[in-house]
Amino acid sequence: MKPNPPGSSPEACKAAGQAPQQKTQAKPTKAARQKVLVTGGGGYLGFSLGSHLAKSGTSVILLDRRRPQWELSPETEFIQADVRDEAALYRAFEGVDCVFHVASYGMSGAEKLQKEQIESINVGGTKLVIDVCVRRRVPRLIYTSTVNVAFGGKPIQQGDEDSVPYFPLDEHIDHYSRTKAIADQLTLMANGTPLPGGGILRTCVLRPPGIYGPEEQRHLPRVAGHIKKRLFMFRFGDRKAQMNWVHVHNVVQAHVLAAKALTVGKGYVASGQAYYINDGESVNLFEWMAPLFEKLGYSQPRIQVPTSWVYLTAAVMEHLHLALRPICNLPLLLTRSEVCSVAVTHTFQIAKARAQLGYAPDKFSLADVVERYVQSTSPRPRSSTAQTLLRLLLGLLLLLGLLALALHFLGLQPLQAAMKRL
């Protein structure tokens, strides 16, 4: 049997926004319709969002190239399609009055190195989504962006939408962040595009940090896997380095509010706007992850290694991964951009979302999420001191070997430049 949909608790989101009643709209019948489409609707956030909207009586289309692993609710239709397939989008967008463009590629792990796919999905797909919204006279488009459009490895403390500019596109160390930044800007630039027959397209973007919650598939199982394999024996980065996280219920809430804020009822307040969305708390990753270590039955990493070592190791692993790709799939422990995310403070205010959207994040704890996760897996007994020491030694040797390789093959200059930021 398929698991229950994530994000299905009653306290989260209410209905989607009223269908827009734009003064200039030619066909009044369109105002009565309440039908939304979620790209990436087979993924964690997209499915959670679609399920909430369906519960409130909204007719929901989930569009994704892969089927969701959860049971579809009755008000939900699933269309298997690629956001790069213009004809499929054109068919799917018929009669839709709000599109949530959630689909994306290349966020974490080995996906991060698939440059062409990332470019064509995140940039090409977004261009098509905007284009088809206009051709199909869809008046509202909400894009799920990321804090990475502003964060590229330089510290940001309580940044806001006005004071923090986009990180320079050519300085991003990963394609995902660069392409998300392009898509974010394309979406905002499309705001105000006239629709055929009257009315305009209104757009906004939401920029969440890492998303967590029950049945989340991307971060928690990956980190837990690394912990179980004793790959997280070291910690790195400034102990005071902080970041934000957002629970899936809160980010769903923000999307629903953003859709409402693109309607006449809310004075189109979100039209052409960007919003940082998070739980309203800043945390150090290793401290935040403590319940995961604890509940899995492992001790927290105590040995601190220089961030530059970890960064270099990540660079070597990325190069090795790409070089060996034709032969085997070398797993990536961490990528360079993930190292920066952990080691460098990047926190954002949510004051604008609170004031304009009425966003009010509920309080959640990672411990509860971990509890549910651990229930579905059996905790491993702690290993003996001798085993731990042996692994530690092997880990150190591996690290030193990779460092030597890095210096040999990659040359120092480009890496030194990046490491200066850390």
Ligand SMILES: NC(=O)c1ccc[n+]([C@@H]2O[C@H](COP(=O)([O-])OP(=O)(O)OC[C@H]3O[C@@H](n4cnc5c(N)ncnc54)[C@H](O)[C@@H]3O)[C@@H](O)[C@H]2O)c1
């Ligand atoms: N998960 C996070 O920590 C996080 C953090 C910041 C921003 N975001 C953003 O939130 C959104 C959703 O993230 P998620 O955690 O639900 O990720 P996810 O991987 O669970 O969902 C993304 C979905 O997009 C679909 N997709 C990818 N390429 C596609 C294509 N060509 N055509 C159609 N569908 C395609 C995937 O199949 C997947 O189901 C993304 O836009 C992501 O950039 C996520």
